Amino acid sequence: MHWAPASDDCDLLCDVMTRALSLPDADHEQFDNPPLKVMLGQVRFPAILKLADPAGLAAFQDEIRSEYSEYGVEQQLNLAVGPEGMSTAGEAKNYKFSTSDGAWSVVVNPMFVTLEASVATRYSNYEEFSDRFGRIWEAALRLLGPTKSQQQGLRYIDFFDWPDVAPSEWGRYLNPYLLGLLGAEEIVNNVEHTLTDARLKLTDDIAIAFKYGLVRSGPENALGFLMDTDCLSQTPQDDVTTEAILKRFNDFHEEIHRLFHWCLTPEAIERFRVGSARSN
DSSP states (O other): OOOOOOOOOOOOOOOOOOHHHHOOOOOOOEEOOOOOOEEEEEEEOOOGGGGGGGGGHHHHHHTTTTTOOEEEEEEEEEEEEEEEEEEEEEEEEEEEEOOSSEEEEEETTTTTTEEEETTTOOOOOOHHHHHHHHHHHHHHHTOOOOOBBEEEEEEOOOOOOOOHHHHHHHHGGGOOTGGGGGOOOOGGGGGOEEEEEEEEESSSSSEEEEEEEEETTTTTTTTEEEEEOOOOOOOSSSSSOOOHHHHHHHHHHHHHHHHHHHTHHHHHHHHHHOOOOEOO
16 A cells, blocks of 8 residues: 555644745755665654564564565663763664665664665665555554654755865855855865754754764765754654654655755755656
């Protein structure tokens, strides 16, 4: 079944979200050379204790096995910060179900369901994410039984690892407001690292955590420009129907999409666009 985007019948949240950031609309395109490295969506809910035991996931695995045939267990280390510093607060197990090519992974533990795209393998567009999450969430509702959403978020991590771009040249590709010290002619060539951690309030319930700057990242520790954008709501929601969950994701996606394009110059877009076709 294909889960369609949210309908035109907007509620108050949709109306507020469309005016949250006073940024221009931008066309939706599927780029041949996108800077996207990681994309994921997550819904957190009150703990479902049966999911701490793999046996509690057997029916869920059977439901999604035709698409997500690979299975693995990941250890998650939880840390706590107290008067004496950082300490270990225990470990949790995450159960991971992946497609055979590793392009998409579903990660489940007693408190969340996450769908992650491996951009290095294959990522098409947001519509595929929405379609896949819709099917996953339908299975979760029937077989795992979440009754409330405590937090929901959509995250994109873009990294411009362009070795031909010197620190003094990022102004060709980025909105001047993002440059910081990269826009200071006197010292720009001395800059090795600069990272801004911003938070944008969209509504009383929804915000964007936005980190950006010149950093080293990736397996080759390459120097490039990072844009890490996480749109999330930490307000509990009683409506966890598939339609409601996907509508929130769609609202988040639209805000992230417009912010992404506002951050870039036409020259940057052209670097992504070579040979790409406009998407519907």
